[in-house]
Amino acid sequence: xxxxxxxxxxxxxxxxxxxxxxxxxxxxxxxxxxxxASSAHSxxxxxxxxxxxxxxxxxxxxxxxxxxxxxxxCAETTYxxxxxxxxxxxxxxxxxxxxxxxxxxxxxxxxxxSALVLPxxxxxxxxxxxNLFHEYHEFAYMFDEPHFRRAVADACPRIAVxxxxxxxxxxxxxxxxxxxxxxxxxxxxxxxxxxGSRAGCDQRDPNRHTDRFGASFREWLHSSAAERGWAPSNAxxxxxxxxxxxxxxxDWPVYRDGPEFAATFGGLLxxxxxxxxxxxxxxxxxxxxxxxxxxxxxxxxxxxxGIHLRTEADALSRWPSxxxxxxxxxxxxxxxxxxxxxxxxxxxxxxxTRKFSAEAMATLQLDVRSKYDLLHEQDDKLEKxxxxxxxxxxxxxxxxxxxxxxxxxxxxxxxxxxxxxxRHLREEGLYTRPWKVGGQGDGRSWLVGRYxxxxxxxxxxxxxMWP
Numbered sequence: 001x002x003x004x005x006x007x008x009x010x011x012x013x014x015x016x017x018x019x020x021x022x023x024x025x026x027x028x029x030x031x032x033x034x035x036x037a038s039s040a041h042s043x044x045x046x047x048x049x050x051x052x053x054x055x056x057x058x059x060x061x062x063x064x065x066x067x068x069x070x071x072x073x074c075a076e077t078t079y080x081x082x083x084x085x086x087x088x089x090x091x092x093x094x095x096x097x098x099x100x101x102x103x104x105x106x107x108x109x110x111x112x113x114s115a116l117v118l119p120x121x122x123x124x125x126x127x128x129x130x131n132l133f134h135e136y137h138e139f140a141y142m143f144d145e146p147h148f149r150r151a152v153a154d155a156c157p158r159i160a161v162x163x164x165x166x167x168x169x170x171x172x173x174x175x176x177x178x179x180x181x182x183x184x185x186x187x188x189x190x191x192x193x194x195x196g197s198r199a200g201c202d203q204r205d206p207n208r209h210t211d212r213f214g215a216s217f218r219e220w221l222h223s224s225a226a227e228r229g230w231a232p233s234n235a236x237x238x239x240x241x242x243x244x245x246x247x248x249x250x251d252w253p254v255y256r257d258g259p260e261f262a263a264t265f266g267g268l269l270x271x272x273x274x275x276x277x278x279x280x281x282x283x284x285x286x287x288x289x290x291x292x293x294x295x296x297x298x299x300x301x302x303x304x305x306g307i308h309l310r311t312e313a314d315a316l317s318r319w320p321s322x323x324x325x326x327x328x329x330x331x332x333x334x335x336x337x338x339x340x341x342x343x344x345x346x347x348x349x350x351x352x353t354r355k356f357s358a359e360a361m362a363t364l365q366l367d368v369r370s371k372y373d374l375l376h377e378q379d380d381k382l383e384k385x386x387x388x389x390x391x392x393x394x395x396x397x398x399x400x401x402x403x404x405x406x407x408x409x410x411x412x413x414x415x416x417x418x419x420x421x422x423r424h425l426r427e428e429g430l431y432t433r434p435w436k437v438g439g440q441g442d443g444r445s446w447l448v449g450r451y452x453x454x455x456x457x458x459x460x461x462x463x464x465m466w467p
Contacts, residue, residue, distance in 0.1 A: 058263055058467075059426035061276055061399045065147070065267035066430075067155035069260045070109075074156035077112050080218060082233030084115040084168050086186055086243040091122045094142060094394050095414030095465075096249060098269055102466045103252050104244060105268065107191050108159075110214035111242075114235055115160040115168060116152070118145065126390050142395060144270040151268050160235075170237035186241040191248060194220060202455040206464050207251045250464030260430040266422070266466040271395050274384060279399035281381040282344070285374035286400070290342040293367060298337030299405070305333055305343035306404030307368070308397075309356060310413040312348040318456075320410050320448055326356050328448040329408045330363055336406050340365045344404060346397030346415075348390065371396060411449030412458030414465070420445040421467040437462045 056063055087104035090097050101119045108116060118139045125134040139145050149161050162168050165182055175182045194216040195209030207213070221240060225232065233240035254262045287302035295301070307329055311322045320328075333343065343360065345368050347353045353370055360366040371393065375382035385396065394415065401407055401419045409416025423444050425432050435442065437459055438451030450457045 056429070057426055058267075058429050058432075059402060059423050061271050061279075061402055063267060065151040065154075065270070066264040067151065069258065069264050070155035070268075073257060073261065074109055074159070077109055077214060078218065079114050079158055080112040080221060080233065080240070081114055081235045082170070082239040083111065083113045083221070084117060084162075084171075084239050084241050085111070085113045086117045086165065086241060088117070088120040088122070088136070089244055089246050089248070090119070091246070092124070093415055094391060094398055095418040097121055097142065097391075098266070098418065099414065099465055100249050101269060102266060103248060103250075103464070106252050106265070107213065107244070107248075109156065110210070111217045112214060113159060113242075115162060115239070117162050117165055117168065118148075123389065123391055140272060141389075142269075142272065142275075142392070144272050147270040148268060165241070168239050168241065169235060170239050171241065173237055174239065186243045188243055188245050189217075190245045191217075191251060204250070204455050204458075204460055206253050206460055210252055210256055250461050253463050254466050255434055255463075259432055263425050263430050263432050263467060271399060275388070275392060275395045276399055278381050278385050278388075279396045279403075281379070282371055282374050282396070282400050283403045286342060286344050286369070286404075289367065289369065289374075293342050294340045296337040296339060296341065299341055303341070303405040305336070305338045305341065305366070306401040306407040306419075307343055307345045308401065308407075308409040308413065308416045308419065309345055309347035309349065309352060310410045310416065311352050319412065320450070322352055322356075325410050325448055326359060329356075330360060330366075332408050332446055332448075333360070333364060333366060338364065338366055338406070341367070343368045344400055345370050346394070346401060348394070371400070407445040409445070409447050411447045411451070412461055414461060416447055417461055417465055418467075420447055421462075421465055425467050432467070435462060 056066075058066075085104060085108035087101050087108070090100035104119070105116065120136045120138060121141050123134050123137050123141070139148065152159055152161055165186070166172055171182060171185070175185050178185060191213060192207050192209075195207075195212035196216075201208075209216075221233070225240075231238055254265075257265075286304045290302045290304045309322075309325060309329075310319065311325070333339075343366055345353055345356065347356075347370070350370075353368075357368040360368045371385060375385065385393065388396065398415065398419060401409075402422055407419060407423060409419060411417060420441075421435055424435050424442050426444065427442075438449075440446065451459060454460060
């Protein structure tokens with residue numbers, strides 16, 4: 001838990017295309033014990049006397065965004081008028097999509113971007129989840145757009161957010177001058193090419209030169225424009241549009257900016273409200289179910305176990321198998337005292353969900369339920385759940401698993417790791433230390449997996465994933 005201070009901040013920061021429904025009620029949040037923050041980013045003594053203590057659980061999907069760590073970073077960058085980042089070359093499930101957008105925004109800040117195009121989301125095929133490039137959806141497909149706009153405006157008032165590429169000032173005119181389609185004036189770049197050599201490293205290694213990225217990128221902007229005879233970019237009629245190459249996902253070492261930044265930056269992306277409402281209904285049902293089961297010495301009342309079974313068709317063959325996952329899940333459930341209790345399972349494989357549920361009941365009398373087992377036919381939340389896409393239903397699972405009392409998942413699933421790292425924020429808040437990879441968990445979550453080889457076992461994900 002984290003105690004924070006809450007008070008309004010004026011004036012309204014610059015942001016473009018903010019919907020009328022997203023009217024500007026700005027709040028500045030700072031830790032009550034964050035005396036290390038500079039006075040430029042902390043309330044003065046008189047304001048402190050007027051503030052109200054608020055308890056925030058940073059592991060909650062509903063936690064407010066705490067802007068001062070990002071505001072501090074934004075205040076230190078060198079802005080480039082007209083430099084606009086397009087953060088839409090993403091793919092995969094919610095864990096991948098979320099981390100790609102956050103990583104792209106983090107690079108944009110250091111590059112000196114003066115604008116972002118509201119990220120689109122590339123959805124997977126409903127018929128074949130292994131098809132990562134099915135079609136694009138709007139940002140609101142997964143996340144709360146007004147929240148994102150407010151958060152960026154609050155922390156980085158010099159960065160505008162535009163609804164689409166054609167809304168960027170001067171983009172249409174530039175495309176017309178160059179006689180090219182609008183999307184073709186967006187330049188593809190790979191951030192690891194800026195700042196220094198990575199000789200001898202696996203290409204999946206995190207970026208070891210993030211401290212030098214901004215200056216190196218701005219030098220490239222200047223030199224490449226001079227080579228092409230381009231005028232300097234500006235925010236009126238000559239933007240410089242940038243999109244990353246595919247796969248820029250686990251690049252940024254998240255603790256490089258300090259634990260307070262790592263703990264709060266993910267709050268830019270708030271899961272859409274209707275998804276959270278359905279998840280809350282499922283949590284209520286799980287707690288009711290849990291109270292009807294017999295308690296043990298360590299687990300009683302409304303406590304329930306959360307499980308992520310990652311055995312869908314797109315799972316890689318070298319990942320832990322069904323047998324490896326389920327054997328270890330049942331052993332950990334027994335160790336944690338969940339015999340005869342209730343568990344929520346998140347999985348896209350219905351056949352193996354039913355198989356595991358039967359095994360759990362037979363061995364531990366553990367009552368395992370999925371999201372489809374917990375809502376009544378007449379419940380409007382069930383209709384809402386059915387209306388969600390496969391990826392949106394995965395977000396429902398994500399929010400439920402954040403609220404279970406103990407979680408078991410699998411590495412290197414980005415979904416499982418994201419759940420565990422987000423849950424890890426609960427106890428230490430802004431001062432959360434990195435997750436101990438390959439250990440016994442943190443008392444709230446545990447992940448089965450292989451932890452011997454940094455790249456082959458995808459351990460770099462732990463270094464590059466925002467909680």
